[in-house]
Amino acid sequence: MRAAQAGLHGIGVATPAGTLDQEAAAAFATPRCCADERQQAFLQRIYRHSGVQRRASVLMRPHDDTTALEAFYPPPTAADDLGPTTAVRLRHYAAAAGPLAAEACRAAFADAATDPTQITHLVTVSCTGLISPGLDAELIERLGLSPDIGRINLGFMGCHGALNGLRTASALAQSGPDARILLCCVELCTLHFRYGWDLQKIVANALFADGAAAVVVGPAGDRSESYRLVDTTSRLALDSSDAMIWRIGDHGFEMTLSREVPRLIRGAIGAWLHDWLARHALSVPDVAHWAIHPGGPKVIQAVTESLALPAAAGRTSASVLAEHGNMSSPTVLFILQRLRAQAANGPCVVLGFGPGLALEGALLH
16 A cells, blocks of 8 residues: 555543443343353353453443443343344434543544644544434534534444544545544444353453544644654455454344454464565564554464564553453554553554454554
8 A cells, every 4th residue: 555654643542431340240241141150150251361351331330330331231031132222222322422532532632732623634433333413523513623624434344443544544634734634433332232142242242342532643744743654554354254243233233253363363464464564674573562453362462473573562452451441443542542651662563453354554653
């Protein structure tokens, strides 16, 4: 792909005030997913080895109060009781996504020392809700953006959505020296908790969480940029379309997450990444920092081992997973923000994985 060459001027993140530790999350899931003691024991193991310690949800009240969560997801009354309908879940998305997204955007404005009136384009990313007028229209009003702003919505791309958002923002940054693009990713994954016993969906229940992240992007070369986006790359792994699936069901959006995902990543990432870095006169050892989307501990392990990276390369990703869970598209931006706070210098590769199985990468300096 053509070199991107755009500047990242500020990053902001936000999570809901209500959080749940993983032990409490397993206790909540058990009566909604398990039919016997064997299943209960298996669920406990999945949650315990998820790499997640605590997660935020728009369905939680502050101070670990689970009342609202339990009211939204009451215990099933019959074997075919699968919880709230998709319409009910999406009504909650419509009410909660905008305020959380706006919080992340305001943090990005502050970090970039950018006034909302300077924003020329808005790129929104979400795969956990569908409304129209959409999140873009709501953010224009909430943030005081120009009603003439250019708008692009990227929907239903999954956990690598932020990488596609950066690619889009970078292209828009070429439109003129005054271009300023606001990229906002927001996901409310906990609105799609799945009832019943299905191992792939149990794993998804154990991993996913809610969060939002935003980035202000402009043309490269501005001294205020925190990172320069040099290039992006994409690879759709062949013969893997059933490894990760995200579809709309009658009772929420349904995630299929095969145990083959880490193996498929191992098989696809090496040659693809080596060839791409070589086009920039780089090799894997030249990369100083890695922002690896933490689809789970085994995904981080698959990347670090297949590329022969030092253990420290996946440490920040694992920390974000432990503290926030897998928030889908915003997650790599949380990792990038943390790396920047650590004064991480040198080339940085951002990696995301999503339905397809699709692999996305970005090279930052």
